[in-house]
Amino acid sequence: MSEPPWEVEQDDAPERDPNTADIFGAPEPAPVAEPSPPVGAAEGQAPADGGAYTVLARKYRPRTFEDLIGQEAMVRTLTNAFATGRIAHAFMLTGVRGVGKTTTARLLARALNFESDTVHQPSVDLSHEGRHCRAIVEGRHMDVLELDAASRTKVDEMRELLDGVRYAPTEARYKVYVIDEVHMLSTAAFNALLKTLEEPPPHAKFIFATTEIRKVPVTILSRCQRFDLRRVEPEVLSKHLGNIAEKEGARVETDGLALIARAAEGSVRDGLSLLDQAIVQAERGQAVDVGVVRDMLGLADRIQTIELFEHVMKGGTSAALMGFRTLWGYGADASQVMLDLLEHCHAASVSKALGPDALHLPKDQAGRLAAIGATASAGTLSRLWQMQMKAYEEVRRAPDPSAAAEMALIRLCYAADLPGPEEALKALRDGEPIPGGPGGGMVPTGGGSAGGGGTSAFAAAQPVTMASAAPTPQATTALASFDDVLRLIQLKRDITLYMDVQRFVRPISFRPGALEFEPAPRAPADLTKRLSQRLKEWTGQTWLIATSGGGGAESAWEREKREEREAKEAILADPFVQAVMEAFPGTELLGVKQLVVPQGDATSVDPEEDGEED
Structure with a gap:
C-alpha cells in the first residue's frame, strides 16, 4: 500500500516542473553562461570562432x-x-x-x-x-x-x-x-x-x-x-615595430622591419598596417624573413640595385643592362628600380658631404655608397640626379617601362664619367684630350665593349674632329709688337686669355717668336703655358715665353687706367670745367668717353661755318 502524497519525502524532487509555464505563461529563462576566451588569445587577436579582429594601428x-x-x-x-x-x-x-x-x-x-x-x-x-x-x-x-x-x-x-x-x-x-x-x-x-x-x-x-x-x-x-608633428625616423619606427611584433608573438627579421619603416615614410599608422600584413606572410611560429617582406612591398633587392648603381657610375653599359634584366626577371618594377637609383645617388651625395654615418642604412650598404661618393665629383652626382629624375618620369609614362629603363641606363652609363662643361672647355682651351670615359681616352678596337667603350670613342674622337674643323694656322702671321699679340688674341675671341694677358702681363722684351714679361700679382700659374700654346696654334711657329722677376713695363690694363686718369685730370684742370663745377656745387666727373666722329661727317662740315654758328 502506497503512502499518501503528503507524507512522501520531497527533498530530491524539483521545486517546479521545467516543462510547466509559470502563472504568467512564460517559461523559466535558461541561465546564460558567459563565453570564456580561448587560452592564449590576446586582445586584438582573431578568436578561434572567427570573431572581429582589431588591427594593430x-x-x-x-x-x-x-x-x-x-x-x-x-x-x-x-x-x-x-x-x-x-x-x-x-x-x-x-x-x-x-x-x-x-x-x-x-x-x-x-x-x-x-x-x-x-x-x-x-x-x-x-x-x-x-x-x-x-x-x-x-x-x-x-x-x-x-x-x-x-x-x-x-x-x-x-x-x-x-x-x-x-x-x-x-x-x-x-x-x-x-x-x-x-x-x-x-x-x-x-x-x-x-x-x-x-x-x-x-x-x-x-x-x-x-x-x-x-x-x-x-x-x-x-x-x-x-x-x-614630425615624421618618425626610420630607426625609431623600426624599433617600435619590433616591440609590437614581440608583443604579438611574431618574429620579423631586423632587416625586414627596416624595410617596413622605410616604406612607411615616417608614418606610424602606415608602418603598423604593413607590419600587420607582414605577420600573416609566414606560418604560425615561423619567422618572417627580409625576402618575404621585400616581395610583399614589391621592392627590388637593395644590394642588387646598389651594384647596378656602381655599374652606372663606372660606365659599364653591358653589366648595367644585364643587372637590370635580372631584377626585371625577378619581378621588380622598372619605376621602382629608377627610384632606388635616385635614392642611391642622393645617399652618395650626402655621404660625400656628411660622411657615411649620416646614412640610415646598414653598414655594408652605407660603405659602398660612401665609396661611390668619395670617387665621384659633386658635379657628376648632381648631373646624374637630374638625368635620373627625367628618366623616372619617362619610365612612368612609357608604354614599355622596361625598354624605357634600359634606354635610361644606357644614357646614364655614357654620361656618368663625362666631364662637366667647365672641364671640357678647359681641356679644349689647353689643347688636351677631353677627360672622362671608362676607357681613359683610349680609342677602342671594337664597338660596344662591356665597359661602355662608346664613351671612350667619343672622348678620343672629339679633339680630332675639332682639330680638323679648325682653320689651318697661317705661318705668315706677323706679330711686330706686344700690342699685335693682344689684337690677335682678341681677334680669335679667347676672352679668358685676353683678359689675363691684358691684366697680368708686364712686357720686358718682345721679338717675333719670343716674349719676356713680368707677371703681375695674382697672375694665373698656367698663363705662360696657355699663351705659348695659343700663339703656336695661331701663328704656326714655336714661341718662347719666359717670365722675369722685375723690370717689366705697364700691363695693358694698367696703361689704360693711367691714361683714363690722366685724361680725367686734364679735363678737371680746364677753366671752363672748373667754372661749371663751382657754379654747381657737388658736381663730380664720373668718366671720360672718347667720341668717334664718322669719316663722312668730318669731311662735310666746314670748320669756318661751324665756328660762325658757335
Whole structure:
C-alpha cells in the first residue's frame, strides 16, 4: 500500500516542473553562461570562432603622451604649458598622415578635462584613468565634440555648431571641439569660426588637425598654438615595430622591419598596417624573413640595385643592362628600380658631404655608397640626379617601362664619367684630350665593349674632329709688337686669355717668336703655358715665353687706367670745367668717353661755318 502524497519525502524532487509555464505563461529563462576566451588569445587577436579582429594601428594607439614616439618636442612643450597653467584656447596640429594628429587631439581633450579623486586640474599625466577618460576615448562624452570638417564644410553647419559654444559644459571642465581635416572648411565657414576663435568663452577649447596647413587661412593660424608633428625616423619606427611584433608573438627579421619603416615614410599608422600584413606572410611560429617582406612591398633587392648603381657610375653599359634584366626577371618594377637609383645617388651625395654615418642604412650598404661618393665629383652626382629624375618620369609614362629603363641606363652609363662643361672647355682651351670615359681616352678596337667603350670613342674622337674643323694656322702671321699679340688674341675671341694677358702681363722684351714679361700679382700659374700654346696654334711657329722677376713695363690694363686718369685730370684742370663745377656745387666727373666722329661727317662740315654758328 502506497503512502499518501503528503507524507512522501520531497527533498530530491524539483521545486517546479521545467516543462510547466509559470502563472504568467512564460517559461523559466535558461541561465546564460558567459563565453570564456580561448587560452592564449590576446586582445586584438582573431578568436578561434572567427570573431572581429582589431588591427594593430587601432590596438596599439597611444593611450598617454608618453606613448607618442618621435614627438618629444611637442610633449615637452605641452607638459610645461600645463604645469605653469599657460594653456592656449586653440591648438593646431599638422603633419603627414599617420604621425598621430587625431590621437594627440584626443589626448589633449582628455588632458584638458582630466579629473580624479586627487587631481582637480588639467594634467598631461594620463597614466591613471580619470572620470571622463573612458567616455572621451569611446567618443560618447557630451562635452567633447569630434567632428570631420570634410562632412561639415558649409557655413550654416558651422554656425549651428558655434551656437552651442556659449553654453557651459554639462559634466567636464571644458567644452572641447576637435575638428579633423580643418583645411576642408569653406571660406565662409572659416570666417564664421574666426570671431569665436578670437574671443572664445573661458570654458571652450578648440583642437584642429590638418595635413594641408597651407590651405588654412593665416587669420586662423595666428589665433592658434601650432604644433608640427614630425615624421618618425626610420630607426625609431623600426624599433617600435619590433616591440609590437614581440608583443604579438611574431618574429620579423631586423632587416625586414627596416624595410617596413622605410616604406612607411615616417608614418606610424602606415608602418603598423604593413607590419600587420607582414605577420600573416609566414606560418604560425615561423619567422618572417627580409625576402618575404621585400616581395610583399614589391621592392627590388637593395644590394642588387646598389651594384647596378656602381655599374652606372663606372660606365659599364653591358653589366648595367644585364643587372637590370635580372631584377626585371625577378619581378621588380622598372619605376621602382629608377627610384632606388635616385635614392642611391642622393645617399652618395650626402655621404660625400656628411660622411657615411649620416646614412640610415646598414653598414655594408652605407660603405659602398660612401665609396661611390668619395670617387665621384659633386658635379657628376648632381648631373646624374637630374638625368635620373627625367628618366623616372619617362619610365612612368612609357608604354614599355622596361625598354624605357634600359634606354635610361644606357644614357646614364655614357654620361656618368663625362666631364662637366667647365672641364671640357678647359681641356679644349689647353689643347688636351677631353677627360672622362671608362676607357681613359683610349680609342677602342671594337664597338660596344662591356665597359661602355662608346664613351671612350667619343672622348678620343672629339679633339680630332675639332682639330680638323679648325682653320689651318697661317705661318705668315706677323706679330711686330706686344700690342699685335693682344689684337690677335682678341681677334680669335679667347676672352679668358685676353683678359689675363691684358691684366697680368708686364712686357720686358718682345721679338717675333719670343716674349719676356713680368707677371703681375695674382697672375694665373698656367698663363705662360696657355699663351705659348695659343700663339703656336695661331701663328704656326714655336714661341718662347719666359717670365722675369722685375723690370717689366705697364700691363695693358694698367696703361689704360693711367691714361683714363690722366685724361680725367686734364679735363678737371680746364677753366671752363672748373667754372661749371663751382657754379654747381657737388658736381663730380664720373668718366671720360672718347667720341668717334664718322669719316663722312668730318669731311662735310666746314670748320669756318661751324665756328660762325658757335
